[in-house]
Structure formats: structure tokens, C-alpha cells
Amino acid sequence: MPIATPPYTATNKPQLDVLICAPRGFCAGVVRAIDAVEKALAIYGPPVYVRHEIVHNKYVVESLRRKGAIFVDELDEIPETKAPVIFSAHGVPKSVPLDAQTRHFFAIDATCPLVTKVHREAEVHYKRARHVVLVGHAGHPEVVGTMGQLPEGAITLIETIEDVAHLTPPEGQELAYVTQTTLSVDDTAGIVAALKARFPAIVSPHKEDICYATTNRQEAVKRVAPQVDAMIVVGSPNSSNSQRLREVAERAGCPVSRLILRAEDIDWSLFAGIRKLGLTAGASAPEILVEEIIDAFAERFDVRVETVSTADESVFFPLPRDLREQAAE
Missing domain, CATH: 3.40.1010.20 (4-hydroxy-3-methylbut-2-enyl diphosphate reductase, catalytic domain)
Structure with a gap:
């Protein structure tokens, strides 16, 4: 049964300070992967086949599906085709491009660099x-x-x-x-x-493998979480980096830390009586979903928004070579 909310008006809504983490949301690898699917659709038209979710976000996947992307778990689900076949941002085993080559697919690798x-x-x-x-x-x-x-x-x-x-x-x-x-x-x-x-002699990576976006988003959450009564991480349950953000908030002392995909998924009973809310988004969550969450809270609270920034991001990854060459022609 839905939880009843008081009939708030503009004058009696409780005040809520929303601290928005920055950086948040899309990273350069996610932008590149989504752009790869959209560019392939623009150049070649639908369908464009994508092995696995291009990024772990249901909203993004459904948006691309409506434009003509077809998502499959394995290449054997794809019929003989001249349409592009894109590998997701997460990367694939070596056997996958070899299989694509054997079947003469036009494969485009959108693995994050x-x-x-x-x-x-x-x-x-x-x-x-x-x-x-x-x-x-x-x-x-x-x-x-x-x-x-x-x-x-x-x-x-x-x-x-x-x-x-x-x-x-x-x-x-x-x-x-x-x-x-x-x-x-x-x-x-x-x-x-x-x-x-x-194993004292174990060889380390030349540079940290955990990516800049994961590190930056976790640092922002660490800054905000101790200051708020609750933290919302916008993201999908199968998104590793989003799950880690929720865990980071919890460990930093935030009493309530929840991973939420859409505003419609909010359990309002968890946020009754709060005065400060932290808000961030996983690297595969679009900003429109963050805005949707803020709007939902604004219907129930007198919301004041403040951005807490811990890093500036300017990383950019170009499209996969096949798509760059086609776009240039």
C-alpha cells in the first residue's frame, strides 16, 4: 500500500538541504560507449546489435532500444547480418571478437580505454x-x-x-x-x-587500475556522507561502481544509504523527517535521473540545492576508429 504523504503546500513544506556530489554521473568511457551506439544508428540506421548492456543502466539501455539498438547476451543470438555489432564498455574475452570475425560481422569495440x-x-x-x-x-x-x-x-x-x-x-x-x-x-x-x-615481490600496475571516475565519485561521497541524514545514489543494481558508492556512503557514517534507479522507486518512509540529503549518481547514470529525483523531493520539501565539488573532470575518449572514419567521410 502506498505511504500517505502530508498535503504539503508551498508554505508548510519542511525544509530540505540537498548536497549534490560533483563529480557524479557519466564518465568518459560511458559517454564514448553510448555515443558509439548512437553514431552507428545515425550512420547505418537500425538495427545495431549490442553484446550485453552497453552500460549498466536500464534507462540508457531502454532509450537506445527505442532508437533501434538490439541487445543480446551472446553473438549466437545475432542472425547473419551486415549491421554493426558493438561490444559494451565493460570489455569482452578474446574469444568474442574472434567469433565475430569468423562470422564476418562488422564489429565495433566500445570497450572503455x-x-x-x-x-x-x-x-x-x-x-x-x-x-x-x-x-x-x-x-x-x-x-x-x-x-x-x-x-x-x-x-x-x-x-x-x-x-x-x-x-x-x-x-x-x-x-x-x-x-x-x-x-x-x-x-x-x-x-x-x-x-x-x-608476496612482497608481486608486481604492481604502473598506474592505478581503478579508474579516475570511480575514485573521484567515491571521494565526493566521502565528503558529503558524514554531513547528511540520508544519501541517494542514482544507478542500476547491476552497476558495480554505483553499488560501491552506496557502500562508501554507508561506511562514511550516513544513516540511510540507498541505490535508486528512478524517482518512482523511492521509499518515502525512509526519508521522513530528514533535513539534509546527499545525492550522487553512478558513472552510467544520466543527469536527467538526478534531476528527476530532485523534482520528486521538491514536491514534498522546500528544497535548497548545494553542489559539493571535490574534483574537476576533463577526460575525453574519442569514438572507436571505425566510427570516427565513417563520420569524417
């Missing part, structure tokens, strides 16, 4: 006869893609500090580690510290 960086790191370690340890979440598309860059058995996935204690790498083989790009910065630091304590 920062994920591709992790793939190349793993390959370099393998060529140097190192066993690779991947810190990440089992089953996440990015992890599946990274593990799929190397032959079976060449890479070991660990998820927790406890996993480090039980890690049994090949005897006599040098170790190196890489990480998923969307992890909790603090959790990963603990796991890496445990790895280095147990």
Missing part, C-alpha cells in the same frame, strides 16, 4: 611469464572480459582479503596483479596491502 589498459597489462605480465592475480567481483562482465584475455589457468581471481590467505600461485612463478576498474578504493587498498604483505 581504461579497461583495455588492464587487458594490455595482463597480457604483458603473461608474456613475461608472470601469473596474474585479478582483484574483482566474480561474474561481472569486466572481470569476465579481463580473465578472457589470457589462457585458462593464467589468471586467478580474488575478491577479499580472506582470498589472499588462501591464494596458491604456481610454484616458482613471479606474480603480478591487476584490478577491476570500478572497485571500492578502500577495499582494494586493503586487498593489495595483504597481497604485498604475503
